[in-house]
Amino acid sequence: MTLHLEKPFDSLWSTPFDAAIAQQGEIYRSKEGRRTLQFEAQGQSYFLKLHQGIGWGEIIKNLVQLRLPILGARNEWLAIEHLKSVDVGTMTAAAYGERGCNPAKQLSFIVTEDLIDTISLEDYCKDWVTSPPDTKLKVRLIKKVAEMSGKMHGSGMNHRDFYLCHFLLDETIAADSDEWPKLHIIDLHRAQIRAKVPYRWQVKDLAGLYYSALDIGLSKEDVALFLGSYSLDLDKKCRQQIERKAMKLYLKDHGRAAVLPK
Secondary structure (H helix, E strand, O other), X not given: OEEEEOOOHHHHOOOHHHHHHXXXXXXXXXXXXXXXXXXXXXXXXXXXXXXXXOHHHHHHHHHHOOOOOOOOOHHHHHHHHHHXXXXXXXXXXXXXXXXXXXXXXXXXXXXXXXXOOEEEHHHHOOOOOOXXXXXXXXXXXXXXXXXXXXXXXHOOEEOXXXXXXXXXXXXXOOOOOOOOOOEEEOOOOOOEEOOOXXXXXXXXXXXXXXXXXXXXXXXXXXXXXXXXXXXXXXXXXXXXXXXXXXXXXXXXXXXXXXXXXX
């Protein structure tokens, strides 16, 4: 059994696993043995992800499809700790627990602080085509996303759901402040951590990010700025694979070809 409780849960949850199971709140997801809900404790908002086992059938189905099944909250816990260790903005975990050896029935949970007063980059950038942002601010934001991406990949972690919607921008910090932009990478339950990110997973992450940015009016100069700020070398073949994969994702989701940056 593994258990880690920060305030206020170290005093509120005398029996943490029972408390996590019984916790009530606004449910965001309830599927495949995982429940995600928002709740309040001592006036602060939190998110709980509760994993109660996905069963052998779901595990085998994932393996047959050559997908690694998500068995519990450990992935997210480790990913949060990893990103913090390399100074990449992410969530803050307030509680984590895991018990049971049977992977099909393992019980685990993670509680994270709600990132209030934030907006996803998907929403923040969605009107850039019709209402272009200030050039200096756009440059700072692109460089920040690239730097965070490079740090994450350079440290051995890949996200597996790497899209603009999983970057949250802190709206409490003024755009003319030296601290802007402050970003948090979220939705880490599928993340993988190794000594080095395999080439194909690096391509997958960057293709997902590029795909999610194809409709916000980026220019070739913006793309070049990202590549120059990413900190890891991407050769011509790699860049071509990222573009092809992004275009393929776009065609699949939108039923039409994307217009590449000009």
